[in-house]
Amino acid sequence: MSEYAMDMEALGEKIEKTSAFIDDIRNELEKVIIGQRYMIDRLLLGLLTNGHVLLEGVPGLAKTLTVSSLATVLNTDFQRIQFTPDLLPADLIGTLIYNQKEAEFLVKKGPIFANIILADEINRSPAKVQSALLEAMQEKQVTIGENTYTLEEPFLVLATQNPVEQEGTYPLPEAQVDRFMLKLKIDYPTEKEEMEIMRRMAKTGKKEKLATVVDPEKILEARSTINExxxxxxxxxxxxxxxxxxxxxxxxxxxxxxxxxxxxxxxxxxxxxxxxxxxxxxxxxxxxxxxxxxxxxxxxxxxxxxxxxxxxxxxxxxxxxxxxxxxxxxxxx
Structure with a gap:
């Protein structure tokens, strides 16, 4: 056997071992998410490549549920930010607050300081708020006042947007859209999936709780393996x-x-x-x-x-x- 073949065999065994958790995540998410395998796989792909993901689809297709469930199984900090027309950049990244007692400004960090950010209905906010995400998405850092703060890894922005034809939406600037590694078009479930959704979800009371399957360190390890x-x-x-x-x-x-x-x-x-x-x-x-x-x-x-x-x-x-x-x-x- 050639040296190249031996190297590939060794790499194959390493990949087999380090990628095993992917199936565990899929299986856990499928306890609450019916269908939508395409969406789950692309979110995982974004996570593994440190790439942000934009999900487009009409309301009610489990976009928010999928993202929050993913954060649960990964044991990461999760923040959902509802984008609205009156949202300000400070609501996103944080601001300086004056402390009269100490006579100094203190930093109040915004919800962007989490591992997984769900920017819900991102195109319902004006351009100045959308652009506030740019530095965080590209540089993995945020500037508040004169200080710059590095965001903790893994850091991932998963944004949902309604189709632009809907009332009260603003098209995202090209520079913002290009920062997203993937743009997904989320479609309606099949008739069989819809039947399963109805049977499983049309109940009052608590929904099924998900278990933590993998920790963030495993994701960071997988990222370095992907380079090989x-x-x-x-x-x-x-x-x-x-x-x-x-x-x-x-x-x-x-x-x-x-x-x-x-x-x-x-x-x-x-x-x-x-x-x-x-x-x-x-x-x-x-x-x-x-x-x-x-x-x-x-x-x-x-x-x-x-x-x-x-x-x-x-x-x-x-x-x-x-x-x-x-x-x-x-x-x-």
Whole structure:
């Protein structure tokens, strides 16, 4: 057996061992969350890659329940922040309070100082509050007055938003949206799942309590293991091709998309697609990335990073239609 094969075998055993907790988390969450396996897996993927997640869907699809349940099974600090039109940046990050007795200003930290933040209905607040999240999301730190405070790891922002067509919503600025690693479109459950939801949830009184399955240290250990997962050069090239096809479609036999894309995906998309593919392989207990890993999560990484032109909107062609076309055309290794 070659040295490379032995290394891969050893790595495979390590991945098998360190990724075992993924199934435990899924099993525990499924006690209260029916269906929504896609949402659970993508939230775990965000957690493993230190990437924030934006969930879009109509109210009542268990978005908030899933996030709060995830925080419970991970034994992490959790804060739910309800975004409203009158919310102020200080309500989010904290402020300085004057202590008359001591004649000095004291720092009162806001709810952002937790491991998992649920920014509920993020697009119901004005831009100044949304932008207050930017430093925390990107730099993992917050500035109050003249002092900067580092946020504790793991730190993850999971934001829910209602579809923009709904009344009283503000579209998120492009810079804010790009900070989210994944954007998920949460759909209604199937008829079978809905029946199970009704039978299990249509009861008064206390709901089932979840147990803590894993501690934050295990997540941080998994993050470093994900960096070791092998990715072939052909898969790396495939990621670059997918992203470049959003910028220069005619180079990839997609001339018809030229007038439909105003701005393509940024380099952050390339980085996130690589990271998310590795994490997907890890969640499947594999030590290497396949093109199928990339294809599985490409839509969630790219859908919010492509800005269509007015022409595309007139033709009712959305970012998802563009991503589908690219994935169907760019050659898979």
């Amino acid at each position: 997962i092998y990715m072939d050069e052909k898969v790396e090239q495939y990621i670059v091709d997918l992203v470049f096809a959003t910028r220069k479609p005619k180079n990839y036999n997609l001339k018809e998309l030229e007038d439909l894309i105003s701005f393509g995906a940024s380099p952050r998309a390339t980085i996130n697609l690589n990271l998310a593919s590795r994490a997907h392989a890890f969640m499947e207990h594999r030590a290497y990335v396949t093109p199928e890993d990339v294809r599985t999560i490409a839509m969630d990484v790219l859908r919010h990073r492509i800005i269509p032109t007015f022409e595309a909107e007139a033709e009712e062609v959305g970012p998802e239609d563009i991503v589908k076309k690219i994935m169907n055309t760019v050659q898979v290794p």
